[in-house]
Amino acid sequence: MDHATTRLAVSTVIFALRQEHGGAPTLWTPFVLRTRQPHLDQWALPGGWLSADEDLDSAAARTLGETTGLHPSYLEQLYTFGGVDRSPTGRVVSVAYTALVRTDEVDRAAPGENVRWFRADALPRLAFDHNAIVDYALARLRTKVEYAHIAHTFLGETFTLAQLRSVHEAVLGHALDAANFRRSMTTSSDLVETGEVLAGTPHRPPKLFRYRTAESTRS
């Protein structure tokens, strides 16, 4: 058994929302330009090598910060890819993660010369097997947003139901009924009214909500 010839990497599929010229927000993911062989000058997932004294989760958070400057609001292990021929320069097993980042976090992070964002539904040809990894992450995100309460991690601390709905619509790729969405959220979900409303709209101001946390459970 030759352990030294197999290296362990961590890669992260990052999702964020961006709106182009005032339209509905859509899903975007950042990639890093490879500056060395193999796959020189191709776009690849943010990631890096696992170091000996850190957890997988920590390694994902660290490498994602180092390569893109982002800090995720949600981070979850996705799948481990270990095909023998994934890399032409020796065996690499990659633990893939999915990260969600807030829109304001994207604006705050330094853009970075070698980082570029692409629409999740219009990806370029990526290095290694990274296209397959992103496809898998996107499929999982779409199913998970329907039963887990993760969509709010794209938004700020407080948000309106319309904002939350537009997140769901961006992830799922189709429109949702506003009335029914409201009901399904306010009943089966852990939303809490803040008592405030969002001002400055050219119409009726919507209520602001927040997600129930451990300490805000006082109902």
Place this chain on the structure above:
Amino acid sequence: MDHATTRLAVSTVIFALRQEHGGAPTLWTPFVLRTRQPHLDQWALPGGWLSADEDLDSAAARTLGETTGLHPSYLEQLYTFGGVDRSPTGRVVSVAYTALVRTDEVDRAAPGENVRWFRADALPRLAFDHNAIVDYALARLRTKVEYAHIAHTFLGETFTLAQLRSVHEAVLGHALDAANFRRSMTTSSDLVETGEVLAGTPHRPPKLFRYRTAESTRS
């Protein structure tokens, strides 16, 4: 970066059904007695080291065969466990798999001196973090059996609906309504009648079914 100090292992949680003295079948999983340190003489999940020229699925199938003599009818990656202190003798990252094996396969395989089966709901204290891995596998199996069509992998090629129902009941740990189970299977599922019935019962002979495969799609 010191890659050589981190070793990559594959471990598999194996599930099979067994009935004790004529009762309803229950879920059982096999463990292997450790014959060396660390955790000498404790029970551990079947597994082994990943070798450099095989992919993860193959490694899971191989190590599970080598340690228990079993051949799974279903094998799926579960999660990758990479805590820094999982093993006292150096860093080990384990890719965990879930395997389902048929009852007849269990009977056929050589019992093995160092292999013992335990009821999935009454486990001993296992080596390393293997209790947590089994718990996670069991939780996943319970949710997955409700939406994926995997229960039949516990059974033979053909089976009656009562047999399939007893599999679901064993996995879920509670009884199901026979009439409604029949409907939900025959409608939303890919069951095909074989045209045969199971003889030798002390009552009305039940129809035998088989799962629809790619080539048996002729409806």
Place this chain on the structure above:
DNA sequence: ACAAAAGTGTTGCCGATACACCCATGC
């Protein structure tokens, strides 16, 4: 007043549950 989005009410459909009931076979 009007537009536009927030928010509510109502209806109909569909799937799941509960359970009554009939059917076929061995003994």
Place this chain on the structure above:
DNA sequence: GCATGGGTGTATCGGCAACACTTTTGT
């Protein structure tokens, strides 16, 4: 014929999609 599990019918309940409708603000 009777016990036993196989198999069918059916009423009810609850959730969800569809969509009409009312409310509240800025301009």
